[in-house]
Amino acid sequence: MRLRCAVFFLILAATAQADWTILSSASEPGRGGVVHKHVILENGARNERITVDLAIFSKKSCGLRVLQNKDGAESLADVMNHEKCLAGVNGGYFDEKFAPIGLRIANGQMIAPLQRARLITGVLVASSRGVQIVRSREFSRRPTVTTAIQCGPFLVDRGQPISGLNDSHLARRTFAATTTGDGALVGVCSGVSLAEFSKILATTSFAEDFRIERALNLDGGSSTGFWFARENGSAFSISEQKPVRDFVGIVPK
Numbered sequence: 001m002r003l004r005c006a007v008f009f010l011i012l013a014a015t016a017q018a019d020w021t022i023l024s025s026a027s028e029p030g031r032g033g034v035v036h037k038h039v040i041l042e043n044g045a046r047n048e049r050i051t052v053d054l055a056i057f058s059k060k061s062c063g064l065r066v067l068q069n070k071d072g073a074e075s076l077a078d079v080m081n082h083e084k085c086l087a088g089v090n091g092g093y094f095d096e097k098f099a100p101i102g103l104r105i106a107n108g109q110m111i112a113p114l115q116r117a118r119l120i121t122g123v124l125v126a127s128s129r130g131v132q133i134v135r136s137r138e139f140s141r142r143p144t145v146t147t148a149i150q151c152g153p154f155l156v157d158r159g160q161p162i163s164g165l166n167d168s169h170l171a172r173r174t175f176a177a178t179t180t181g182d183g184a185l186v187g188v189c190s191g192v193s194l195a196e197f198s199k200i201l202a203t204t205s206f207a208e209d210f211r212i213e214r215a216l217n218l219d220g221g222s223s224t225g226f227w228f229a230r231e232n233g234s235a236f237s238i239s240e241q242k243p244v245r246d247f248v249g250i251v252p253k
Contacts, residue, residue, distance in 0.1 A: 019043045020050075020200050029231050032086045032252045033061050036228040036236055037206060053226050053238065054187040054206060055087035057250050059178075064126040065249045066091060066106040066147050072098060072243030076225040077235065085249035087228040089174050089186045092151040093120065093219050094245035102150030103139070104246065114139060114150060121152040122216040124176045124248070131184045133176065133214040149218075149248060153194065156215035161202040167195035172224040175217050176248065177201065179210035186248055188226040188238060219244065 023042040027035055037054045067079050067088075080088045093101040102120040104111035114123075114136065123139045125132045126147035136150060154162050155175060170191040178184045189197060194217065201215045225240030225247075 019045055020196075020204065022204065023049065025206075028236075030055070030086060031229050031231060032250075033058055034086045034228070034250055036087070036230075039206060041200065041204065050190045050192050050200075052187060052189045052200075052206075053228075053236075054185050055089075055226070055228050055250060056183060056185045056207065056210075057086070059130040059182045059184050061253055062086065062184075062250050063253050064124070064131055064147050065251050066104060066111075066149050067247045067249050068104075068106055068111065069244060069246055070098070072245070076227050076240055076244075076247055077237050079247050080227045080229070080235075080249060083249060083251075085227075085229070085251055087186065087226075088247050088249035089176075089188060089227075090219055090223045090225040090240050090244045091246035091248050092149045098245055100245055103136075103148055104150070105141075105145055105148035106246075108146045110141075119152050120150050122154050122214075123148055123150045124216055124218075130182075131178060133178050133216050149246070151216060151218045153217055154215070155194070155198045155217050156202045156212050159202060159211060159213050161195075161198040165194040165198055167193045169193060171221045173197050173217065173220045174224045174226075175201070175215055177212045177215035179212055181210055183210045186226075186250065188224050218248070 020041045023040045025039045034057045039052045042049050100112040103114040128144040173189040176186045222241035223244045226238040228236040
């Protein structure tokens with residue numbers, strides 16, 4: 001009886017991981033070697049679909065910048081264009097006075113200090129060592145750190161989904177991730193829970209040559225925005241629905 005129960009729960013676990021499958025996936029090249037992937041995933045058991053848009057880049061050829069939007073006057077598309085970014089998304093959390101919540105370092109300058117809080121558990125960092133995602137407790141300010149944005153929660157760590165995330169609130173999601181090899185990416189997803197999205201990122205093969213190792217949630221919901229510069233000079237854009245405090249842009253080294 002115990003053996004049958006164990007087999008039953010193993011089947012359930014395997015089925016849960018296989019619920020979301022890729023229905024379609026399209027790629028287009030951008031400037032600086034950045035690639036845009038537009039992926040539609042389907043959960044047949046629940047008759048649900050979500051879309052994920054990724055801007056994938058090599059840490060050898062590209063870096064990141066935090067771009068401020070202090071008064072909220074500019075859109076993601078505006079900033080990406082005039083800063084000549086290759087792609088980008090909206091940034092981190094901010095309060096009702098439009099002040100950033102959590103660490104911000106832009107162009108090597110400290111904008112806001114590191115905070116200890118339950119939700120903002122990670123830091124997206126760009127330095128001479130490349131692009132990294134670290135736990136807030138792991139972060140160490142070095143002269144070589146030019147860009148840092150603290151946010152959270154962690155979605156994936158060491159290739160595994162994070163347990164205990166909210167599984168009931170559906171919202172648009174913005175995130176950053178590092179992969180096996182020298183890859184990194186920023187991206188957005190249509191409405192899904194944090195727990196579900198964590199599992200999707202950890203178990204879905206978005207490309208043959210990489211697997212997500214660490215992923216960090218950025219500000220989502222109505223803040224979610226995505227922009228990508230195509231090779232022909234046009235852009236693919238998903239606009240944010242409200243003004244946001246800052247953006248994360250992919251830039252050539």
